[in-house]
Amino acid sequence: MNPIHIYRTILHAAGEQAPVLRRCLRDSVLAACLQGASFALLVPICLALGAGDKRAAVLWLLALTALLVLSSILRWRSQDYDYHGNCARAGDTMRRHLGEHLRRIPLQILYRQRSGELNALLAGTIDETYNHTLIVSNMLIAAIFTPLATALLTLIWDWRLGLILLISFPLIVPIQHWTQPLMARAKARLARANASLNAELLEYSQGLPVLKAANSAGTRLPRLQQAIATVETIQRDALLAEALPNALLGSAVELLMLLILLAGMVWITGGSLDAWLLAALMVACIRFAEPLGQILSMSGIYSMVQQGYARLQELLAVAPLARVGEAAAPTRHDITFENVHYHYDANPEPVLRGITLHIPERALTALVGHSGCGKTTLIRLIMRYADPQQGRVLIGGSDIRALTQQDLMQQISVVFQDVYLFDDTIGNNIRLGKAGATDAEIEAAARAARCHDFIMAMPQGYQTRVGDIGGKLSGGEKQRISIARALLKNAPIIILDEPTAALDTESEVAVQQAIDALVKDKTVIVITHRLSTISGAQQIVVVADGQIAVSGTHQELLAQDGIYRRLWQAGGWGQD
DSSP states (O other), X not given: OOHHHHHHHHHHHHGGGHHHHHHHHHHHHHHHHHHHHHHHTHHHHHHHHHTTOHHHHHHHHHHHHHHHHHHHHHHHHTTHHHHTSHHHHHHHHHHHHHHHHHHHSOHHHHTTSOHHHHHHIIIIIHHHHHHTHHHHHHHHHHHHHHHHHHHHHHHHHOHHHHHHHHHHHHHHHHHHHHHHHXXXXXXXXXXXXXXXXXXXXHHHHHHHHXXXXXXXXXHHHHHHHHHHHHHHHHHHHHHHHHHHHHHHHHHHHHHHHHHHXXXXXXXXXXXXXXXXXXXXXXXXXXXXXXXXXXXXXXXXXXXXXXXXXXXHHHHHTSOOOOOOSOOOOOSOOOEEEEEEEEOOTTXXXXXXXXXXXXEOTTSEEEEEOSTTSSHHHHHHHHTTSSOOSEEEEXXXXXXXXXXXXXXXXXXXXXXXXXXXXOSSBHHHHHHTTSXXXXXXXXXXXXXXXXXXXXXXXXXXXXXXXXXXXXXXXXHHHHHHHHHHHHHHHTOSEEEEESTTTTOOHHHHHHHHHHHHHHSTTSEEEEEOSOGGGOTTOSEEEEEETTEEEEEEXXXXXXXXXXXXXHHHHHTTTTOO
């Protein structure tokens, strides 16, 4: 445990609050030194009492009291970082920074993180890191500077006993140096296990309706129980790892005091040491030993803080997608793929292999193909969830890498198959399409999306909360709210990812009517398995094994003896 590294770590974590933390740490060091000095003043007090000099004893006592009072004042001042809310502000700043960073980094990278793990990071990890900052710092300072000050001042009255204290103090370091890596690894394992447990808990609770409907709630439970058992095992191992070092350190402190006592008795017997001096020193040593006895437990807390901060830094180290040049928001809205190759980081096998494709503006282009053929990846590249390893994607002739994220996403509205609604009002969920939209604009979008009537049938109308992930609404209702959100945004490019795949016939008709209102005069890309729904598309693109197998109109593709015709005759991909 390097004190300089600790100091730099906690100051870096404090961010803009670092000046306040630095001042608090300085006050804490002074307070610890004054407290150590006050312990050492027990020696002249006892010597004066032994010599019968009550006046000198009173003066030394007053000096000791003054040091303790000043130490208390400084210790109180050293808590300003916590008491005045600087710690909370530092944690809030980090959450905001992480939130902003999550918005800029490639979403493809976030897909590697389970939602529960991100939740643990943004909530628990930040609290662990920041709420313990000053506590850990003050405890470490007390463990180092209080004994050191006591030992140095003891040299004034008896250099032999003072030297024993100074020599014995560093002997604690090898024990701490030996245990610190063990405890750091244990804390890191525990942090990972807790994150995994949090993910399992979130996933189990959110998926419980599905599990119950499938009569499979019990089949998923063992995974949760295993995660709980893993945390328990790691916690037990961590406690066991701390037990032996703590026992060794306690024994070392006790041996130190025994050494001082034995040496003092020898020197008293030889007439070179006053018994009052030894008595005073033993009292001081008791206070000397208290912070030393806590140093390993403090190391464990610091390891937890250090691991938490390391996890935060790991996420912050993910570089946002870089801009390549600068371009204004496009005025045309055709989309072009130029020799695009792409593979996911976890798998070097290409998902897209040399895709060259032009999607005309103000037209409907359908992407069809087997699951896993690369359709969704094409869509993600348009929205710049990631960048291709080779080739480029253009909108209106502009490389999307030259656009700001705001300018890019202003051009695109997406209606997903799996609609995500926030646990907020229906009105606010629609308003996500256009910040600051009026109630009248929201209602107009809802009417166009064929969802105004069912919204008004709800007890609180547009102020009705939809529940977690929109759990209070049916699939068709959620889809129409999603379309209302897209209508409100009024982007020139519309992406439809299987928007009716999971709906019943009645809901599908309502959603299709809403989609018809959405796609007027837009550049529309639709992913579907139902070939019957895209026969009127200006362009149908068949994707197979990461390549364009064939493209053309419905009639053109039927005229060819190829994959599209065979699939049309067979009923398509999952066609009802």
